[in-house]
Amino acid sequence: MKKIGLLVASLLSLFLVACSNQKRANGKLNVVTTFYPVYEFTKQVTGDTANVKLLIGAGTEPHEYEPSAKAVATIQDADTFVYENENMETWVPKLLKTLKKGKVNVVKASGKMLLLPGTEEEGDHDHGKEGHHHEYDPHVWLSPKRAIKMVENIRDSLSKRYPDKKATFQKNAEAYIKKLETLDKEYATGLANAKQKSFVTQHAAFRYLALDYGLKQVPISGLSPDSEPSAARLAELTKYIKKNNIKYIYFEENASQALASTLAKETGVKLDVLNPLESLTEKQTKNGADYISIMQSNLKALKKTTDQAGTEISAEKEKNTKTVQNGYFEDSAVKDRTLSDYAGQWQSVYPYLQDGTLDQVFDYKAKLSGKMTAAEYKAYYEKGYKTDVSHINITDKTMEFVVNGQKKKYTYKYVGKHTLTYSKGNRGVRFMFETTDKDAGKYKYVQFSDHNIAPTKAAHFHIFYGGESQEALFNELENWPTYYPTKLSGQEIAQEMLAH
Secondary structure, eight states: HHHHHHHHHHHHHHHHHHHHHHHHHHHOOOEEEEEEHHHHHHHHGGGEEEEEEEOOOTTTTTTTTTHHHHHHHHTTTTTTTSOTTTTSSSHHHHHTTTTTTSSSSSETTTTOOOOBBBOTTTTTTOOGGGGBBBBBBOOOGSSSHHHHHHHHHHHHHHHHOOOOHHHHHHHHHHHHHHHHHEEEEHHHHHHHHOSSOOOSSOOOHHHHHHTTOOEEEEOOOTTOTTSSHHHHHHHHHHHHHHTOOOOEEESSOOOOOOHHHHHHHOOOOOOOOOOOOOOHHHHHTTTOOOHHHHHHHHHHHHHHTTTOOOOOOOSSSSSOSSSSSTTTTOOOOOOOOOGGGGGGEESSSSHHTTTTHHHHEEEEHHHHHSSOHHHHHHHHEEEEEEESSEEEESSEEEEEEEEEEEEEEEEEEEEEEEEEETSSSSEEEEEEEEOOOOOOOGSEEEEEEOOOOOOOOSEEEEEEESSSSSHHHHHHOOOOOOOEEETTTTHHHHHHHHHO
């Protein structure tokens, strides 16, 4: 019996090996993707060179997905695994730790794209009372401009890993990117002369689309597409809709008839669909729908709002901008600090401005504020960040300045704090330190500003230094060399800048 068992096991092993070899014999790659946009973009790039599998199919909520043991095994057995971003597929970082190094080629479709800070989406995706939160907003695929970048990232990563198929990847990607560029032009042309730039959504997924095409997304929290709001919430919505003269509210899916009829009766508002393209229904797939066709439908729906004249729509609850971090505080809240608050190893951000790493930050600032162009923001920060001090190493008593590899270290004591009032009406606190070391020169007087006003560990800081006096440094408002922890990459620093 034991011999029979061993024979069966051997035969099974041979069968599995044969199947595996057969699976690879056609020369096709086995690629596993997470949710629909990643699947679609990957399939367009690989064409006939790969068997592309969609992990999160129709009817499954991508935000809530957790891979089964079978799904993990499928990924581990693949040649390549493609996901969008860890802020969308939050389970991916844990999964990657389980993969054998070098066995599975892992592709992050968002690449080095910077993400905007996330939002709390109460009521979305059946998350109940706790709502839904992304540390960063991952919905970049909903902007055709950024969809192009995702396709390019997938193409480049696959080409690097499989150079024998590079020509095919390049050809396929080029053909698909042309279609996406046409889609981009349709959006740019269709929305260029928008009479109403604000559109109201139930799902806060369209911020990148709004930014890239000159619009403003106004999300409504706590509004589910498949249930009628409470009487109290309906009263709030009615007041808000009438006050802002809102004509359309865009839902993730077709809203329930009860909700539609109630809102229409009480407010006169119409409901329409903006598809976040996180998955396709079986019906959509059967009917031949794809990323481009659905994005074209989204544009038609958007134009129902943008083609009508209207004033800017305000958010239901305006974000409080008068915070300590923005320079609004009481004098009594300002407390003395020690050098230990700044202890650590720090790097200047100036080299990252020079090499283009921060260009995305300036692009975002331009689109978010509309006050300056990206080039103007870069020029402004060029002046602000400029310094020859590449690194600063700080203990609770000393500061070491590194210039061209040369180190100069001095001992400092805390000498007080000073509050400055700026032209905009906000304020900032400088925490002052001095050294009595005779050779300190321009490092004799030092001031820190890190947007905090009481003892806490600094996450980054602006520094001012000179050899004349503390008072002389108060007048420096245009050059504020900025430092982040040395352990952070340029990409991580840029992402941190957007988050704060």
